[in-house]
Amino acid sequence: PIYLITPTYARFTQKADMTRLLYTLMHVESLHWIIIEDHDEKTELITKFIERIPTDIQVTHLNMKTPPMDKLASDDPSWLKPRGVQQRNAAIEFLIKHYQESPEGYVYFLDDDNTYDIRIFDEIRKIEEDQVGVWPVGIVGKLRYEGPVCSNGEVTSWFTAWKPDRPFPIDMAGFAVRLENFLGSPEARFKQRVPRGYQESHILTELGLDRTNAVGLANNCRDVLVWHTRTEKPRMDAEEKLMKATGAASDLSIEV
Amino acid sequence: PIYLITPTYARFTQKADMTRLLYTLMHVESLHWIIIEDHDEKTELITKFIERIPTDIQVTHLNMKTPPMDKLASDDPSWLKPRGVQQRNAAIEFLIKHYQESPEGYVYFLDDDNTYDIRIFDEIRKIEEDQVGVWPVGIVGKLRYEGPVCSNGEVTSWFTAWKPDRPFPIDMAGFAVRLENFLGSPEARFKQRVPRGYQESHILTELGLDRTNAVGLANNCRDVLVWHTRTEKPRMDAEEKLMKATGAASDLSIEV
Ligand SMILES: O=c1ccn([C@@H]2O[C@H](COP(=O)(O)OP(=O)(O)O)[C@@H](O)[C@H]2O)c(=O)[nH]1
Ligand SMILES: O=c1ccn([C@@H]2O[C@H](COP(=O)(O)OP(=O)(O)O)[C@@H](O)[C@H]2O)c(=O)[nH]1
Ligand SMILES: [Mn+2]
Ligand SMILES: [Mn+2]
Numbered sequence: 001p002i003y004l005i006t007p008t009y010a011r012f013t014q015k016a017d018m019t020r021l022l023y024t025l026m027h028v029e030s031l032h033w034i035i036i037e038d039h040d041e042k043t044e045l046i047t048k049f050i051e052r053i054p055t056d057i058q059v060t061h062l063n064m065k066t067p068p069m070d071k072l073a074s075d076d077p078s079w080l081k082p083r084g085v086q087q088r089n090a091a092i093e094f095l096i097k098h099y100q101e102s103p104e105g106y107v108y109f110l111d112d113d114n115t116y117d118i119r120i121f122d123e124i125r126k127i128e129e130d131q132v133g134v135w136p137v138g139i140v141g142k143l144r145y146e147g148p149v150c151s152n153g154e155v156t157s158w159f160t161a162w163k164p165d166r167p168f169p170i171d172m173a174g175f176a177v178r179l180e181n182f183l184g185s186p187e188a189r190f191k192q193r194v195p196r197g198y199q200e201s202h203i204l205t206e207l208g209l210d211r212t213n214a215v216g217l218a219n220n221c222r223d224v225l226v227w228h229t230r231t232e233k234p235r236m237d238a239e240e241k242l243m244k245a246t247g248a249a250s251d252l253s254i255e256v
Numbered sequence: 257p258i259y260l261i262t263p264t265y266a267r268f269t270q271k272a273d274m275t276r277l278l279y280t281l282m283h284v285e286s287l288h289w290i291i292i293e294d295h296d297e298k299t300e301l302i303t304k305f306i307e308r309i310p311t312d313i314q315v316t317h318l319n320m321k322t323p324p325m326d327k328l329a330s331d332d333p334s335w336l337k338p339r340g341v342q343q344r345n346a347a348i349e350f351l352i353k354h355y356q357e358s359p360e361g362y363v364y365f366l367d368d369d370n371t372y373d374i375r376i377f378d379e380i381r382k383i384e385e386d387q388v389g390v391w392p393v394g395i396v397g398k399l400r401y402e403g404p405v406c407s408n409g410e411v412t413s414w415f416t417a418w419k420p421d422r423p424f425p426i427d428m429a430g431f432a433v434r435l436e437n438f439l440g441s442p443e444a445r446f447k448q449r450v451p452r453g454y455q456e457s458h459i460l461t462e463l464g465l466d467r468t469n470a471v472g473l474a475n476n477c478r479d480v481l482v483w484h485t486r487t488e489k490p491r492m493d494a495e496e497k498l499m500k501a502t503g504a505a506s507d508l509s510i511e512v
Contacts, residue, residue, distance in 0.1 A: 012395050016371035016483035023374070024279045115272035118279070136510065139268050142494035144506040159506065161494030224512050227272035232486040238398035238417030250400040250415065254392065256480050 001032040001058065002124055003095060003179060004110040007087030008046065009038035013231045015256065017113045018049055025057060028121045032105070034094060036087035037063040045255060064090040070192050074233075082199055084111070085190045095179065096186045103183050108176040116173075117225040123217040124176045132209050135218035137174040140228035147174050150216030167201040167210060173226045175200065181207045257288040257314065258380055259351060259435060260366040263343030264302065265294035269487045271512065273369045274305055281313055284377045288361070290350060292343035293319040301511060320346040326448050330489075338455055340367070341446045351435065352442045361435040365428045372429075373481040379473040380432045388465050391474035393430040396484035403430050406472030423457040423466060429482045431456065437463045 004025070008014060025031055033053075037046055042063050050059050064087050072081045088109060095107070106124050110116070120135070127133040134155065136147030141162050147170055148155040160169040168175065182188060188206035190199055204210075218225050242249040260281070264270060281287055289309075293302055298319050306315050320343050328337045344365060351363070362380050366372070376391070383389040390411065392403030397418050403426055404411040416425040424431065438444060444462035446455055460466075474481050498505040 012400065013483070013485055015480075016394065016485050019373055019483075020276050020280060020371050023283060024276060027279060027282065115276050117275055138272065138512040139490040142491050143498075144268065144492070144495060144512045145510060161498060222510055224271075224510060227269070227275075227512070228490075229269055229272050230488040230490075232488045234395040234484075234486075235398050236400070239400055242399075242417060254401060254478055254480060256394040256400045256483070 001030045002028075002106045002108055002121060002176075003091075004031060004033045004108055005036070005088055005091040006033065006110045006112055007036050007038055007084030008112045010043065010045070012234050012236070012256065014112070015045060015049065017231055018046070021110075021112055021114075021116075022049075022053060024116050024118060026054060027118045029056075031121075032058040032060065033110075034060045034062065034091040036090050037061075038066050038084070038087055039063050040065045060091075060094060062087075062090050062094060079196055082190075082192060082194075082196075085192050085199070089189045092182060092189060095182055099179060100183060103180045105179040106176050107179055107182055109172045111173065113229060113231045114173050115227040115229045119223075120218070120225040123225065126217060127176060127178055127215070129178060129180065130209070130213055131215045132168075132175050132177050132204055132207075132213050133217045134168075134170060134175045134214050134221070135216065135226070136221055136224050137171040138224040138227035140171045140173075145224050146171060148214065148216050148221045150221035153216050153220065155211065155214045155216050155221070163197050166198060168204050168214070170200050171228060172200055173228060175204070177204075177207065177209070181209070184208075257286045258284075258362045258364055258377055258432075259347075260287060260289045260364055261292070261344055261347040262289065262366045262368050263292050263294060263340030264368045266299065266301070268490050268492070268512065270368070271301060271305065273487055274302070277366075277368055277372075278305075278309060280372050280374060282310060283374045285312075287377070288314040288316065289366075290316045290318065290347040292346050293317075294322050294340070294343055295319050296321040316347075316350060318343075318346050318350060335452055338446075338448065338450075338452075341448050341455070345445045348438060348445060351438055355435060356439060359436050359439050362432050363435055363438055364432040367429060369485060369487045370429050371483040371485045375479075376474070376481040379481065382473060383432060383434055383471070385434060385436065386465070386469055387471045388424075388431050388433050388460055388463075388469050389473045390424075390426060390431045390470050390477070391472070391482070392477055392480050393427040394480040394483035396427050396429075401480050402427060404470065404472050404477045406477035409472050409476065411467065411470045411472045411477070419453050422454060424460050424470070425453075426456050427484060428456055429484060431460070433460075433463065433465070437465070440464075
């Protein structure tokens with residue numbers, strides 16, 4: 001299967017984002033979706049959401065709370081701290097613990113508010129031993145797209161406007177590897193404190209991979225099959241005003 | 257079928273938004289998706305997108321450009337002018353022209369960046385003659401949700417913080433009617449110049465419907481099956497800087 005690793009956290013748009021992501025995944029065969037909540041326990045919302053996922057998608061439900069000192073505050077700029085680090089590590093630990101004896105598969109980090117064309121999953125299944133499959137990601141890095149430039153599947157350069165000298169100047173949505181790589185480097189983890197933009201480079205380096213291992217997928221890196229969409233944070237002014245004025249606002253027993 | 261009317265306009269996130277919306281619709285039977293581009297001709301991007309839609313979704317591709325004076329500028333506040341008005345009217349005209357002899361079906365206005373739980377389409381098919389089906393819409397109106405409050409399918413009040421005295425204080429995603437209503441009131445159209453928040457009330461009033469025709473769906477208006485998500489507008493600073501510095505930025509032959 002493809003092991004999809006998705007950190008997720010409570011916010012007004014969480015259920016909407018997870019719902020439309022699920023509808024995408026329901027068109028794909030042989031997936032194992034590891035959902036890690038950034039919470040000190042498994043929430044009712046995500047537990048109920050998972051209960052409704054058709055059984056042909058295998059699901060593992062984990063939780064791992066980001067310690068307060070590492071958590072991005074809602075008014076911090078989004079680049080200040082990396083997000084999802086400890087959640088992705090919890091999933092990696094789960095894989096290492098359970099799949100030593102069945103190392104077949106692929107690992108892809110799937111954020112809950114990105115957009116995926118289902119053809120990306122066919123691309124991932126082309127990745128061979130000790131390769132890191134790479135492809136462009138749409139609307140990221142203040143560019144239309146960012147990612148490898150390829151010729152005959154070989155990466156000839158990397159199109160990015162941000163620290164082009166990083167070992168892998170790519171987004172979390174722009175690469176995948178085989179599960180064997182994680183099993184073979186069981187200490188490889190994401191790290192909260194690496195320079196901004198270096199999470200992807202850090203984990204791939206810990207897996208013993210460098211640019212020579214990169215193979216360009218998605219029609220020679222010419223098809224954008226993944227977009228780094230972000231869902232606008234909704235304002236709740238009216239909710240707050242009503243609460244102040246009348247002591248009650250929307251019915252909290254209605255789940256959103 | 258359910259006739260879904262979706263205005264759409266060119267922007268960096270258009271293909272991503274349309275892609276994930278399509279994956280939602282691909283789980284639903286008996287749909288006819290009317291896609292109206294806000295453009296003076298049919299674009300290549302949307303034409304190619306539509307070519308890839310599986311044939312069990314019927315698709316009609318229209319275009320209708322919003323005149324410059326009615327168009328929201330990209331730095332206008334989003335409430336200044338209504339969006340999608342003339343596009344929705346083009347779709348209504350298409351329905352009136354083609355379905356007088358086969359008036360079976362439902363009409364629902366589906367925005368391209370909202371999120372839909374597929375169970376909403378089962379609810380829509382419950383709507384009977386001269387009823388307007390209504391349900392809550394998540395994260396809209398600066399509230400967790402906005403919409404009817406119901407008891408035994410009867411609407412007893414409307415939860416909103418914005419002009420509660422509107423004939424229908426609801427969002428575009430919060431109602432549907434039968435096609436017969438449009439065929440029976442062939443002059444009913446949206447209007448560019450109605451007070452802010454009155455589009456929904458205006459069209460329903462033109463269809464000869466008032467609050468007494470409302471029937472509360474979605475588990476007695478207790479399930480949020482539609483969310484007014486908005487996709488963040490991406491910044492393209494790096495694209496612009498590169499262009500200035502080097503005269504070239506991303507490869508424009510790569511479609512995003
Ligand atoms: O406090 C947080 C913030 C984010 N995330 C998750 O980490 C991933 C990346 O976060 P986000 O989408 O906010 O990052 P960005 O789009 O800005 O890169 C997403 O799956 C989020 O749900 C998380 O688990 N905890
Ligand atoms: O200039 C425009 C702006 C919007 N829309 C479409 O009209 C609908 C509502 O627009 P939007 O989602 O921007 O509105 P909001 O979410 O702010 O209500 C969407 O399907 C858009 O694609 C359009 O056709 N032309
Ligand atoms: Mn994101
Ligand atoms: Mn919208």
